[in-house]
Amino acid sequence: MSRIWSKLTAMVRNRTFIGADKAGNQYYVRTEQIDGIMKEKRWVEFKAKGDDDPTSIPVEWICWLNGQRKIAPTPEEMAMLEARRQRVKENVALLKKEEEERKAREGSGRKITSMGKGDGPDLKSFIQQLPVDSQGQQSQQGQVRLLDQARGNLLHDYGYLFQN
Numbered sequence: 001m002s003r004i005w006s007k008l009t010a011m012v013r014n015r016t017f018i019g020a021d022k023a024g025n026q027y028y029v030r031t032e033q034i035d036g037i038m039k040e041k042r043w044v045e046f047k048a049k050g051d052d053d054p055t056s057i058p059v060e061w062i063c064w065l066n067g068q069r070k071i072a073p074t075p076e077e078m079a080m081l082e083a084r085r086q087r088v089k090e091n092v093a094l095l096k097k098e099e100e101e102r103k104a105r106e107g108s109g110r111k112i113t114s115m116g117k118g119d120g121p122d123l124k125s126f127i128q129q130l131p132v133d134s135q136g137q138q139s140q141q142g143q144v145r146l147l148d149q150a151r152g153n154l155l156h157d158y159g160y161l162f163q164n
Contacts (some may be wrong), residue, residue, distance in 0.1 A: 044054045
């Protein structure tokens with residue numbers, strides 16, 4: 001029992017505070033030897049003890065926790081990135097507004113006659129490419145596979161028409 005207690009107290013004593021995010025979450029690091037190799041353990045302590053919501057952690061801190069970043073994000077870097085995110089949100093809102101105004105000017109009842117990608121694939125030419133069995137008949141599996149491929153190509157090329 002005392003061995004477990006000593007390990008727990010060592011974990012608390014040997015931790016180094018690295019920083020905190022805007023939500024008040026605190027980030028720590030501890031270096032320990034595991035199987036003869038020095039390993040760095042990184043973790044977060046959430047401000048609200050009952051609210052351990054990992055989605056509240058900023059991306060930069062997630063990268064640091066996972067070891068994708070060697071150096072923890074600085075408050076200046078976080079402020080700069082937050083300002084950039086805000087500018088991107090404002091630009092997206094502006095573009096959406098301009099798009100809605102453009103659609104309103106052109107009219108929403110307009111029928112699309114051309115999609116700019118040509119007439120689309122010729123399914124008969126796909127079917128002619130099917131493998132032929134020993135009796136000169138095209139296999140059912142080959143036809144299904146080719147039609148699935150054509151359907152996938154159509155969704156890839158013209159799928160934007162079905163999005164809201």
